[in-house]
Amino acid sequence: MSVLRSIGFEASSNDAIRRNLDAVEPNWRWTITAHSDEDCSLKFRRQYLHTGSIVTIEHSVGIGAVARRNTARISIYFVLAGAMEISDRTARSVLSIPANHVASACESSGKRLAIEPHSSWLAFHIPEPTLRRHFEDLTGRPYVQEFVLPPIRFCEDDGLGLYRTLRQAEEDLSSVSSEERPILAKAYQQLALAKLFAKTPHNLAEELGRGSLTDAPRQLLKAEAFMRENLSNPITIDDLAVAAGCSPQALQRMFRSHRGDSPVGILCSYRLAAAHGAIKAGRMTSITDLAMSLQFSNLSRFSVLYRSAYGCSPSSALRFARDEGKMDNVESDET
Structure with missing residues (x-):
């Protein structure tokens, strides 16, 4: 399987930001809350792994988005500055992720993102079937209950190991040769999933321990x-x-x-x-x-x-x- 290289862009107007976000994340309907193009900027970078990806975004404008459809994708959001709010109309719940915290969300139809101006964040996107298969291979137990990572601090507590792994993957994959890239991308994805399951206090931790x-x-x-x-x-x-x-x-x-x-x-x-x-x-x-x-x-x-x-x-x-x-x-x- 070939592994794509990284993609990225920088934009400095409302229209350019929305147009580029529509191109790189088409399942979301994006809105920009800035009233003018003054001090309007967004930097986006995606590093592809084996089946998942790492996305880093830094922006001066407020951003909103609505998911168009279910994608069976789990996203682990590390909020570095600002804050993020994820609303689920089906569950009638709101997930708030402040700065220096990490949490997970499943990308499903109607889910809404609201991200403060002057925010920066890193997202680890992984297909749920990949997460399911890794859990079952790791534990030998069926993945019956869906993965949930509640908001936790990651700068000093649990989650720091996963964050460091993702940052290291970004750095290494940005300079690796095309021949080495598929192997390294797969290895980093496996390591990131191992850190996710073993080092963060998610809802499957008990099952993971029983199924060693x-x-x-x-x-x-x-x-x-x-x-x-x-x-x-x-x-x-x-x-x-x-x-x-x-x-x-x-x-x-x-x-x-x-x-x-x-x-x-x-x-x-x-x-x-x-x-x-x-x-x-x-x-x-x-x-x-x-x-x-x-x-x-x-x-x-x-x-x-x-x-x-x-x-x-x-x-x-x-x-x-x-x-x-x-x-x-x-x-x-x-x-």
């Missing part, structure tokens, strides 16, 4: 890898035991000891996570077809399990996703 791969037996890890590769196929405990290279009874004991659940329970969590991802991304035609494709033969049972994991029924989640899709189409027509 360093303590998990090799047979258990083989069984979990087999699960992830065969979510749409029928799987029995005997199939898992064969893949793991041990007896079914030994495998049951390993899962109870290291995962706090049975192999079947962990497999169910992986399938629920896959269903949730498909619903959010719109990769499905009906709840029944989705459930059957993931080996949930009892639709009522699937709904109960899904609601327990995600707080709403799969039909409600699908209806919301389709409503957002209709709103995206209306907004696209208007623009």
